[in-house]
Amino acid sequence: MIREITIGQYYRADSMIHQLDPRTKIAGTILFIISLFVGKSIPAYIISVVLLAAVIKISTVPFSYMIRGLKAVFAILIFSVVINMFFIPGEVIIDFGFADISREGMQTAVFMAIRLVFLILGSSLMTLTTTPNQLTDGMEKLLNPLKKIGIPVHEIAMMMSIALRFIPILTEELDKIMKAQMARGAEYDQGNLIKKIKSVVPVLVPLFISSVRRANDLAMAMESRCYHGGEGRTKMKPLVYHKRDYISYAILLCYLAVIIAIRVKM
Amino acid sequence: MSIKLENVSYQYRDSKRRPALSHVTLEIKKGEFIGIAGHTGSGKSTLIQHFNGLIRPTGGTVLFDGENIHEQGYSLKELRGKVGLSFQYPEHQLFEVTVFEDVCFGPKNLGLPQDEIQKRAKQALELVGMDEKYYEKSPFELSGGQKRRVAIAGILAMEPEYFILDEPTAGLDPVGRDRILQLLKRLHEEKGITIILVTHSMEEIADYVDRILVMEQGRLRFDDTPSEVFQHKDELEQMGLSVPFYSSLIDELRQNGYFSEDSEVSAITLQEAKQAILENWKRDQQS
Amino acid sequence: MKMVQIKDLVYRYFRRDDDDNIIETIEAIAGVNMDVEKGQFIAILGHNGSGKSSLAKHINGLLQPAEGAVYVKGMNTSSEEEIWRIRQSAGIVLQNPDNQIIGNIVEEDVAFGPENIGIPTQDIWTRVAESLEAVGMEAFRLSSPNRLSGGQKQRVAIAGILAMEPECIILDEPTAMLDPKGREDVIKTVHRLNKEKGITIILITHKMDEVVDADKLFVMDHGKVVMSGTPREVFSDVEKMKEHRLEVPHAAELAYELREEGIPLPEMIMTKKELVKALCQLS
Numbered sequence: 001m002i003r004e005i006t007i008g009q010y011y012r013a014d015s016m017i018h019q020l021d022p023r024t025k026i027a028g029t030i031l032f033i034i035s036l037f038v039g040k041s042i043p044a045y046i047i048s049v050v051l052l053a054a055v056i057k058i059s060t061v062p063f064s065y066m067i068r069g070l071k072a073v074f075a076i077l078i079f080s081v082v083i084n085m086f087f088i089p090g091e092v093i094i095d096f097g098f099a100d101i102s103r104e105g106m107q108t109a110v111f112m113a114i115r116l117v118f119l120i121l122g123s124s125l126m127t128l129t130t131t132p133n134q135l136t137d138g139m140e141k142l143l144n145p146l147k148k149i150g151i152p153v154h155e156i157a158m159m160m161s162i163a164l165r166f167i168p169i170l171t172e173e174l175d176k177i178m179k180a181q182m183a184r185g186a187e188y189d190q191g192n193l194i195k196k197i198k199s200v201v202p203v204l205v206p207l208f209i210s211s212v213r214r215a216n217d218l219a220m221a222m223e224s225r226c227y228h229g230g231e232g233r234t235k236m237k238p239l240v241y242h243k244r245d246y247i248s249y250a251i252l253l254c255y256l257a258v259i260i261a262i263r264v265k266m
Numbered sequence: 267m268s269i270k271l272e273n274v275s276y277q278y279r280d281s282k283r284r285p286a287l288s289h290v291t292l293e294i295k296k297g298e299f300i301g302i303a304g305h306t307g308s309g310k311s312t313l314i315q316h317f318n319g320l321i322r323p324t325g326g327t328v329l330f331d332g333e334n335i336h337e338q339g340y341s342l343k344e345l346r347g348k349v350g351l352s353f354q355y356p357e358h359q360l361f362e363v364t365v366f367e368d369v370c371f372g373p374k375n376l377g378l379p380q381d382e383i384q385k386r387a388k389q390a391l392e393l394v395g396m397d398e399k400y401y402e403k404s405p406f407e408l409s410g411g412q413k414r415r416v417a418i419a420g421i422l423a424m425e426p427e428y429f430i431l432d433e434p435t436a437g438l439d440p441v442g443r444d445r446i447l448q449l450l451k452r453l454h455e456e457k458g459i460t461i462i463l464v465t466h467s468m469e470e471i472a473d474y475v476d477r478i479l480v481m482e483q484g485r486l487r488f489d490d491t492p493s494e495v496f497q498h499k500d501e502l503e504q505m506g507l508s509v510p511f512y513s514s515l516i517d518e519l520r521q522n523g524y525f526s527e528d529s530e531v532s533a534i535t536l537q538e539a540k541q542a543i544l545e546n547w548k549r550d551q552q553s
Numbered sequence: 554m555k556m557v558q559i560k561d562l563v564y565r566y567f568r569r570d571d572d573d574n575i576i577e578t579i580e581a582i583a584g585v586n587m588d589v590e591k592g593q594f595i596a597i598l599g600h601n602g603s604g605k606s607s608l609a610k611h612i613n614g615l616l617q618p619a620e621g622a623v624y625v626k627g628m629n630t631s632s633e634e635e636i637w638r639i640r641q642s643a644g645i646v647l648q649n650p651d652n653q654i655i656g657n658i659v660e661e662d663v664a665f666g667p668e669n670i671g672i673p674t675q676d677i678w679t680r681v682a683e684s685l686e687a688v689g690m691e692a693f694r695l696s697s698p699n700r701l702s703g704g705q706k707q708r709v710a711i712a713g714i715l716a717m718e719p720e721c722i723i724l725d726e727p728t729a730m731l732d733p734k735g736r737e738d739v740i741k742t743v744h745r746l747n748k749e750k751g752i753t754i755i756l757i758t759h760k761m762d763e764v765v766d767a768d769k770l771f772v773m774d775h776g777k778v779v780m781s782g783t784p785r786e787v788f789s790d791v792e793k794m795k796e797h798r799l800e801v802p803h804a805a806e807l808a809y810e811l812r813e814e815g816i817p818l819p820e821m822i823m824t825k826k827e828l829v830k831a832l833c834q835l836s
Contacts, residue, residue: 012695133657165657168699173358179320180359183351184420185343185375202371205361209406217652220615224645225666225713226637236664236677306702306732407568410601437729439600439759441798466732506734511803511825518829524836536803540810543832547816550836 009065011128016244017059018129022138024245028252029126036115039259041266045114051255052121061128069124070117077116084109132164134237141239154230162218170211177206267296267331269317269349269428274326276312276484286312287323288484294462296427299454301471301492302464304481305506310464311354313481314430317462318342318349347376350426354433357413360405365396365416368405372424383423390423391416393457394449411442418449429453430462435470447474468495468502469510472534480507492534512539519543554627556721556753557589557612557643561621564607564776581607583776584621589755591720594747596756596764598787599773600798608773609725609757613643626720641670643721644714648729650706654698659690659709662698666717677716684715687750688742704735708742715746721753722746728760736763761788761802765823772797785821804828 017025035048056066070077090104127135140157147153178188181202188199276287287309294300294317304310315321316328319335319342328335335345353359362368369390373383391401394415400408405416414434421429431450435443451474453459465471468478471492478495480488482505488495496502496509499517508514512533516525525531525546533539564582567575582604589595599605610616611623614630625643628635644666647653656662660681667677685691688708698706707727714722724743728736740763747754756764764770770787772780774797780787788794788801791809800806808822808831818831 131657133661161657162655165655165698169651176353177359179315180353180356181371182320183318183346183353184359184372185346185424186371187343187375202359202361206359209361210358214649214652217647217649218655220610220645221647221653221710222655222665224613224615224640225717226640226669227665228637228669232671233668234671234674234677235668236661236674236681238674305734439798440800441600506732508733512807515804515807515825515828518825519832522829522833524829524833536807536810539807540814543807543811543816544814546836547811 009068009124009128010131011061011065013060013129015058015060015129017055017125019242019244020129020248021239021241021245022130022134023142023239024241024248025126025130026135026138026142028248029122031252031256032122033119035256035259036118038256038263040111041262044259044262045111045118047255047258047262048118052118052125055125056121059125059129061125065128066121066124069120073116073120077113080116081109081113084112133161136161136164137235137237137239154233158230166214170207173210174203174207177203268329269294270329270332271316271323272327272329274316274323274328276309276316276321277324285324285484287316289326290484290486291326292479292486292489294428294460296460297458298477299450299461299475300463301468301475301478302462302481303466303468303471303478303507305466307483308481308505309484310481311432312484314351314432314462314464317428317430318346318351320351343375347372347424348426349428350421350424350430352418352421352429352431352434354436355414356417356421356434357405357410359420360413360417363404364402365405365408366391366401368416369420369423372420376424386423386425387419390419393422393453394419395445411438411445414438414442414446415449418446422453426459428460428462430464432464433466434463435465443470450474466507468492468507472496472510472513480505493532496532496534510534512536515539516542554591555588555624556591556593556626557587557755558624559585559587559608559611559621560624561586562608562611562618562623563620564604564611564616565619580776582611585773585776585778587771587778589721589753591753592747592751593768594744594754594756594766595769595771596758596767597771597773598759598761598764598799599757600759603773603797604776605757605773606725607776609645609723609755612721612723612755613640613645615645637670641717642719643723644717644719645723645725646707646710646714646727648726650703650710650730651698653710653713654706657697658694659696659698659701660685660694662709663712663716666713670717680716680718681712684712685709687715687746688712689738702735703731704738707731707735707739711739711742711746719752721755723755723757725757726759727756728758728763736760759799761800765802772799774798785823788823789821 039045039048085101085105086099088102088105088108090102092100093103093106094101136157140153143153186199186202270293271290274287274290275285277285290313302310302313312321316323322336330345333340335342360368362371366387369387370383373386396415396419405413408416434446438446450461454461463471475492477490478492479486480495488498496513499509502509512535516531516533516539519525520529531542533542562582562585563580565578565580568577570576585608597605597608607616611618611630612625614636617631623630625639628639630636630639654662655665663681663684664677667680672680685694688711690705690708690712693701693705698709728739731739743754743756744766746752758764765784767784770782770784771778772787779797780793788805791801791806794801802823804825804827805823808818808828812818822828822831
C-alpha cells in the first residue's frame with residue numbers, strides 16, 4: 001500500500017547515533033554541510049569521508065538504504081557533472097573536437113559531485129536515524145528562542161508534525177480520487193498543456209475539500225483532548241542532552257576546526 | 267457477453283507481501299446480479315479494479331466480451347464507459363460547481379455530443395431519484411445520502427452495461443441503505459444492467475444476488491448461489507464472514523428439534539424464515 | 554451528582570448565501586432533556602440527520618447551545634474556565650479513525666492528551682502503558698498508525714482518551730467506517746471499559762446489534778428524543794422504530810411479525826437464542 005512508504009525512511013535500530021538528541025543530529029548535519037563548502041580540497045574531503053563512514057558504521061543502517069537517497073538525485077548529479085566538465089574554460093586536458101574538458105572543469109565537476117553525494121548521504125543519515133517526531137521536536141527546541149521575537153515556534157512545529165503524519169494518507173487519497181475519476185473516463189496525459197492542467201481539477205478539488213474536512217475533524221479531536229496551544233504542555237519524550245551529545249558536539253567542532261585549518265593552509 | 271478473468275494474479279511491487287490476487291478465474295455474464303464478499307484484505311477491492319482495467323494483472327488475462335483488454339490498441343476509456351465502477355464513499359469524487367455539471371463529467375469524457383450528454387445526465391439523475399430542483403445546487407450543499415446518489419448518477423450517465431459498486435451502503439443508515447439497494451435492484455430489472463456488489467455483509471446482498479463470490483487472502487474460495495454458499499457456515503465464520511441471521515436461525519431451530527433433522531427447510535430472508543416457521547406452527551396446531 | 558445533564562437543549566445552524574444573509578435555519582436539536590448517571594452504558598440511536606451527532610458534540614462543549622444548557626459533573630459547558638476540565642472528564646471518539654490520530658507513532662498519539670493537560674513526563678509513560686493495555690493494543694505501541702486496521706485505530710483513539718483519565722467517554726458512530734471485525738473489537742472494548750473500570754459510556758450509533766446490552770436507549774428523530782427505555786422496551790415497539798427510520802434486531806422483528814400472525818410469542822424477544830427457546834417451548 002502507498003501509505004506504508006514513510007517519509008524520510010526512518011530505519012529502526014538502537015545505535016549510538018539513533019540515541020543522540022535530535023538537536024545534536026540537526027546541528028551536526030548543518031555543520032557537516034557547511035564543512036563541505038568550506039573544505040575545497042581533496043585532503044578535506046578525505047577527512048569528511050572518514051567522518052561520514054564512521055558515523056554510518058556506528059548507525060548500523062545498511063548501506064543500501066543510504067544509496068536510495070542518491071538514486072533520486074542521480075539525474076541532477078550527472079547533469080551538473082557534465083555541465084561543469086564541458087563548459088568551464090581553462091587548461092584543456094581532453095579534447096573531443098566539438099567539446100573539450102578543462103582541468104578546472106574536471107576539478108569543479110568532481111568537487112561538486114563529491115559535495116552533492118556527501119550532502120545527500122549526510123542528510124539521509126539524519127532522517128534514517130531520527131523519527132519525524134524527534135526531528136520536529138528537535139527543531140522546535142532549537143528555534144525556541146525565536147518565540148521572544150513573536151515567531152510561533154510551537155505552532156509551526158505542531159503543523160509540521162501533523163503534515164508528516166498526513167502525507168501518506170493524502171497520497172493514498174490522491175491515488176483513490178485519480179482512479180475514481182479515471183473510472184469516469186478521465187485521462188491525465190492527453191492533449192496540450194492547457195488540457196493537461198484542466199485534467200487535474202477533478203482530482204485537486206475533491207482532495208482539497210476532503211483535506212479541509214480532515215482538518216476540521218482533527219481540530220475537534222485536538223480540542224477534545226484539551227489542546228489549547230503550547231502553554232502548559234509537558235512532553236512524553238523531553239529532549240535532554242546526555243554525555244554522548246556533548247562528546248558528539250566536541251568531535252564535530254574538532255572536525256570543523258581541522259577542515260578550516262586545512263583550508264587556511266592551502 | 268461477459269467479463270472474464272482467466273488465472274488472474276496481482277502482485278504488488280513490494281513483492282515481500284503475499285499476492286493481492288492469486289490465480290482467480292471467474293466469469294460474470296451480462297444480466298447477472300453478483301455479490302462479492304470478503305474480509306478486509308481479501309483482495310475484493312483489488313479484484314474489481316481489474317474489471318475496468320484500472321489495475322493490470324501481473325499474471326493471467328482479463329477479457330471483455332471475448333477481447334483481451336490489455337492488448338495494444340484496446341481503448342480502456344471506452345471500456346470504462348461500458349463497465350462503470352463506484353468506489354467506496356463515491357461522494358468523495360464530486361468536484362463540479364453544480365450537481366448537473368458533475369453528472370455530465372462522465373459522458374463528456376466519452377466525447378459525446380452536448381445534447382446527448384445533457385439527456386443522459388437528466389436520465390441518470392431521475393433514475394436515482396434526484397429532483398430537478400437540485401440540478402443547479404452545489405454538490406457540497408447536499409446531505410450525505412444525496413451526495414452518494416449524485417455520485418452514482420455520475421456513473422449511470424455513461425450508460426454502462428455493467429455497474430460495479432464497492433460497498434455502496436457504507437456509512438448509510440438503514441433507510442439510506444435500503445434505498446440504494448432498491449435502486450440497484452431496479453437498475454438490474456428495468457434497465458438490464460449487470461450489477462456487481464462488493465460487501466462484507468453477506469446478509470445485505472443475500473436477498474438480491476444470483477451468485478456470491480467469496481474472496482479470501484487473494485483467492486476465490488466460493489462461487490455459487492447464496493443458498494449453496496451459506497452451507498459452508500463454519501468456513502465462512504473462520505473467514506470473518508457470517509451467514510445471514512435467518513439462515514443460522516433455521517439451522518439452530520433444526521438442531522433443537524423444531525424442524526426435523528432431514529427437513530429441507532432453509533431461509534435467507536425474513537419472509538422465508540417467517541413462512542417456514544408459520545407452516546410448522548400450522549402443522550403443529552392441526553395435530 | 555449526575556454524570557451528564559442536558560436541559561431543554563436547542564441547537565440551530567444557519568445556511569447563508571454569498572452575501573452572508575441567512576437563507577435557511579435548521580434546528581438540529583429541538584428541545585432535548587436527558588440525564589446520564591455515573592457508570593451507565595447508554596446509547597443514542599437515530600437515523601442520519603436526527604440530531605444525534607450534534608447532541609454528542611454538545612456534551613464536551615465542541616458545540617454550544619442556542620438555548621438550554623449542558624452540564625458535565627455539574628459544570629456548565631458554556632463556561633470558559635471549566636471547559637478544559639469538562640473535556641478531561643468527558644472525552645469523545647469520533648467517526649473517522651484517521652482524522653483523530655495526531656502522533657506519528659501509537660504511543661506518542663496516546664500521550665497527546667496527557668501532554669496537553671500538563672501531566673509530568675513519568676506519569677505520562679505510566680498512563681500510556683495502562684491505556685494501551687486497557688484497549689488491547691500494547692503490542693502496537695511503536696507502530697505507525699498507517700499500519701493499523703480501522704478497528705485498531707479506533708482502539709488507539711480510545712486509548713488516547715483513556716490516558717486523560719476521563720469518567721465518561723462519548724463515542725460518535727465509532728464503527729461507521731469499520732468492517733465487522735473492527736466493529737466487534739471496538740464495541741467489546743467499550744463494554745469492558747464500562748464493566749471493569751466503571752467508565753460512563755455514551756454510544757451514538759444506528760446499528761442495533763451494538764446496543765442490545767446497553768442500560769438505556771434514547772431514540773432521536775427531528776432533533777428530539779422520541780423514545781427511551783431499556784433495549785428490550787424500545788425494540789419491542791417495532792412499528793415506532795420503523796417510523797423513525799430505524800431497524801430493530803432481527804430476532805425482535807421476526808418475533809413481532811410472527812406475533813402478528815397469531816403465534817403467541819412473549820414480548821420483548823431480542824436475541825436469536827431467546828427466539829429459538831420461545832419457539833421450541835411452544836412446539
